[in-house]
Amino acid sequence: MKLMCSTVVEPSYSPPTRKQFLKSCLSIGRQSVKDDNIYILLQQSNKNKNGTKYRVNNIETIFSKFVHEGMATIRFKSPVEDISIRCDPLQLKSFLHVLKLALSGKMNPAVMNLSNLEPKKINTLLKTKIVIKSAANYPVLEGFPRTTEELHLAALERRSFDRQILKLQSLKFLNLSDNQLTSLPQELGMLPNLQELHLANNQLGKSPISKWSWMNGSKIVKNLHLLNMSSNQLKYVPHQLNKLQNLVSLFLNDNSISVLPQGIGNLLKLKFLNIAKNNLTYMPGSVRNLRLTDLNISDNPWKCEVDNDFYCNIKVPSLLDIAAQVIKRKRIYYDASVIPFNLVPFLDKANYCLCGLACFGCFYRTFKLAKYNSIAQNTKFSNVRSLEILYECYFCSARCIRLYSNAW
Numbered sequence: 054m055k056l057m058c059s060t061v062v063e064p065s066y067s068p069p070t071r072k073q074f075l076k077s078c079l080s081i082g083r084q085s086v087k088d089d090n091i092y093i094l095l096q097q098s099n100k101n102k103n104g105t106k107y108r109v110n111n112i113e114t115i116f117s118k119f120v121h122e123g124m125a126t127i128r129f130k131s132p133v134e135d136i137s138i139r140c141d142p143l144q145l146k147s148f149l150h151v152l153k154l155a156l157s158g159k160m161n162p163a164v165m166n167l168s169n170l171e172p173k174k175i176n177t178l179l180k181t182k183i184v185i186k187s188a189a190n191y192p193v194l195e196g197f198p199r200t201t202e203e204l205h206l207a208a209l210e211r212r213s214f215d216r217q218i219l220k221l222q223s224l225k226f227l228n229l230s231d232n233q234l235t236s237l238p239q240e241l242g243m244l245p246n247l248q249e250l251h252l253a254n255n256q257l258g259k260s261p262i263s264k265w266s267w268m269n270g271s272k273i274v275k276n277l278h279l280l281n282m283s284s285n286q287l288k289y290v291p292h293q294l295n296k297l298q299n300l301v302s303l304f305l306n307d308n309s310i311s312v313l314p315q316g317i318g319n320l321l322k323l324k325f326l327n328i329a330k331n332n333l334t335y336m337p338g339s340v341r342n343l344r345l346t347d348l349n350i351s352d353n354p355w356k357c358e359v360d361n362d363f364y365c366n367i368k369v370p371s372l373l374d375i376a377a378q379v380i381k382r383k384r385i386y387y388d389a390s391v392i393p394f395n396l397v398p399f400l401d402k403a404n405y406c407l408c409g410l411a412c413f414g415c416f417y418r419t420f421k422l423a424k425y426n427s428i429a430q431n432t433k434f435s436n437v438r439s440l441e442i443l444y445e446c447y448f449c450s451a452r453c454i455r456l457y458s459n460a461w
């Protein structure tokens with residue numbers, strides 16, 4: 054069995070200091086079929102390439118109290134030294150299970166999950182970038198290395214999401230462009246490190262409303278920086294998108310979207326927004342809260358005249374409205390496991406006043422004409438008839454109308 058991990062080796066009982074962990078591979082195995090001794094082979098990056106072998110019966114203790122956090126230490130009798138290990142908790146548990154079986158001597162080595170102890174190039178073992186260029190090379194049976202941080206599965210004509218991807222706890226970059234995916238699994242939102250998700254040229258427009266729940270995952274909400282859903286036949290933007298609060302780049306170009314959600318103006322870290330080649334006729338007023346670097350609004354049928362459509366729904370706010378505003382203002386995480394499931398879309402579909410406050414049952418709504426080049430440093434606008442386009446504006450109070458209405 055092999056374990057990709059980070060390790061540090063030091064004399065036992067040395068004083069606690071800040072340790073420098075090195076990328077490593079630990080293997081449990083035998084020298085040959087005839088040899089009954091079981092060894093641990095430790096290979097560390099930038100260290101001796103043949104690695105260091107330790108006999109399993111030379112182990113004094115295995116410290117595994119923090120195995121659920123992905124940490125353990127193996128202490129040897131001679132030389133008196135410790136290997137401290139950090140890695141994925143599940144893999145560490147299986148590794149220690151095999152090691153303890155070997156240590157007990159109760160099991161026949163022939164039936165244990167042992168590896169050969171031939172040292173391999175550590176960089177090959179610790180591969181972090183995987184590019185699959187053809188369906189013939191797809192690792193259907195063996196899966197992807199658990200160390201994968203960057204995975205490219207573009208243009209493979211895949212119709213379904215490969216659930217092996219959900220096991221890659223280190224994955225930061227996932228490219229599934231140019232396939233035929235119609236939906237993604239909910240568990241994708243729980244990958245702990247995913248930062249970039251490329252989904253261009255798929256068929257996510259066929260995804261039913263219930264299949265966008267991956268955007269609700271507590272991990273993806275915090276970590277995702279880039280989302281590319283261009284050319285997906287999208288007719289609408291799923292309201293869950295408003296939760297991806299750390300998005301910096303969002304590509305929704307080449308779809309059939311007719312309305313952008315007001316909540317897009319609550320993605321305060323957004324810098325790059327491409328909404329070219331859609332069916333948009335007006336922009337949510339909340340985008341005025343953003344400080345965009347690049348905006349592409351080309352090739353949309355933007356309306357350039359004001360519809361005098363003033364709607365006033367000001368009343369005493371309900372307790373639900375007030376509570377929902379607090380959740381939005383304090384950016385408290387919520388999903389159906391924390392609050393009643395019917396309140397999740399209620400919160401997701403919030404509109405936003407120009408003061409930044411979320412509006413629920415109590416608001417003014419009107420349309421305003423304003424220049425589009427004032428919301429981004431660089432704006433692309435080919436095939437746009439006028440310098441001004443229509444914005445759908447929400448105001449939370451009469452005070453905000455007075456403050457912001459003339460600032461356009």
Ligand SMILES: [Zn+2]
Pocket residue numbers: 406407408409410448449450453
């Ligand atoms: Zn307001």
